[in-house]
Amino acid sequence: MLNRNLENLIYHNTVKKTVYKTSVSIIGLQEKVNKLILKKSVLENIIEIIKSRYPIEACGILLGKISGEKAFALKAIEINNILGSTKSFWIDEKEWMDKILKAKKQGLEYLGLFHSHYRDSVIPSMNDMERMIECPEEIWLILSYSPPEKIKYAAWRLDEKGLGLFKIDITIE
Numbered sequence: 001m002l003n004r005n006l007e008n009l010i011y012h013n014t015v016k017k018t019v020y021k022t023s024v025s026i027i028g029l030q031e032k033v034n035k036l037i038l039k040k041s042v043l044e045n046i047i048e049i050i051k052s053r054y055p056i057e058a059c060g061i062l063l064g065k066i067s068g069e070k071a072f073a074l075k076a077i078e079i080n081n082i083l084g085s086t087k088s089f090w091i092d093e094k095e096w097m098d099k100i101l102k103a104k105k106q107g108l109e110y111l112g113l114f115h116s117h118y119r120d121s122v123i124p125s126m127n128d129m130e131r132m133i134e135c136p137e138e139i140w141l142i143l144s145y146s147p148p149e150k151i152k153y154a155a156w157r158l159d160e161k162g163l164g165l166f167k168i169d170i171t172i173e
Contacts, residue, residue: 001066004115004160008076009070016023017031017124019099020094025030029119031072032066032068032069033069033070033139033157033168034069034136034166034168034169035069035070035071035109035138035168035169035171036069036070036071036073036111036141036146036155036169036170037071037073037171037173038073038074038141038170038171038172038173039072039073039074039170039172039173040173042062042073042074042075043074043153043172045076045141046060046114046141047079047143047145047151048084048145049076049157050116050145050151051145053081053117054116054118054147055082055085055086055144055173056085056117057077057081057083057085057087057088057089057091057115057116058081058115058116059078059079059081059091059113059114059115059116060076060077060078060087060092060113060114060115061075061076061077061079061096061099061103061110061112061113061114062075062076062101062110062111062112062113062114062139063075063077063099063103063109063110063111064108064109064111064126065108065109065116066109066111071111071112073111073141074107074108074116075103077099077103078093078168079091079092079096079099080095081115083112084100086118087118088125088170091113102162105110110138111138111139112138112139112140112157113138113139113141114140114141114142114143115128115140115141115142115143116142116143116144116145117143117144117145118144118145118146119144119146120144120146120149120152121144122142122143122144122152122153122154123142123154124142124156128140128142129141129158129165132157132158133158136157136158136159136161137157137158137159137160138157139156139157139168140154140155140156140157141153141154141155141170142154142155142156153163153170154167154170155167155168155169155170157170
């Protein structure tokens, strides 16, 4: 079983040759999560981000709390898509880590990522699936947006071995 408790996470930024070390857990109990409770204001914030970046894929992190099999998304923070592409995204790992650690200090847990698809699909692409394997239990909230169509969304995760793709139920509160 993969060790999802990253107690001595070492992040190495190969561009600047800088090592960041932390003793906080970033990914915890996601392998048990089968339901995402998304605050309406968080969803509205994500939609604003996606519309403002269209047709570029927008991306960011989901933060909140995990209780049993439920993840409560209380906040979403945009992260720059350094590819600036309409077909894929890539995040700066330092920006990702910095935002997670800042949220951790505020008492929030890292739940996973959100990103947009410009096409009419909320199913993870092959690129998405490859990226999901890096942290299999994290939640991936995918939203499709293609004006004037309305936004569709779905949440996904892989099992702890990275073998099975699961759709997670979403409740908006």
